[in-house]
């Protein structure tokens with residue numbers, strides 16, 4: 001079911017669009033190799049016409065296949081926009097294209113879905129990751145132990161004198 005609404009249907013009542021949109025229709029290219037799309041976009045939207053614009057409200061949900069930036073583990077990330085609202089202009093410079101009396105809502109959905117993408121996907125907020133373990137090891141192996149600290153204090157003592 002495409003995300004298109006027929007303006008004739010909107011003339012006297014609001015229209016509900018509910019279903020799944022194949023992710024290919026969404027036409028999102030992710031530049032981030034840690035975020036992949038595969039599953040369809042679920043949507044439940046109410047569209048009403050107000051003067052020279054459409055008011056679209058509802059829910060969007062897209063499950064992304066992410067890889068954790070810290071531990072590289074794959075995990076699903078549920079991107080959910082509740083109370084999503086979009087205004088689709090039907091007049092003026094930014095007027096939405098109308099094809100066979102239908103307006104395609106996909107570009108508006110695409111834009112906000114992209115904005116909601118995780119910037120640094122984490123399998124869980126406190127994931128210690130691989131890097132943390134490596135860093136601890138590196139610290140104990142390098143000379144940054146208690147010896148280095150006391151050398152620094154010795155330098156400070158010299159300054160005080």
Ligand SMILES: [Zn+2]
Nearest residue numbers: 068071123127
């Ligand atoms: Zn992780």
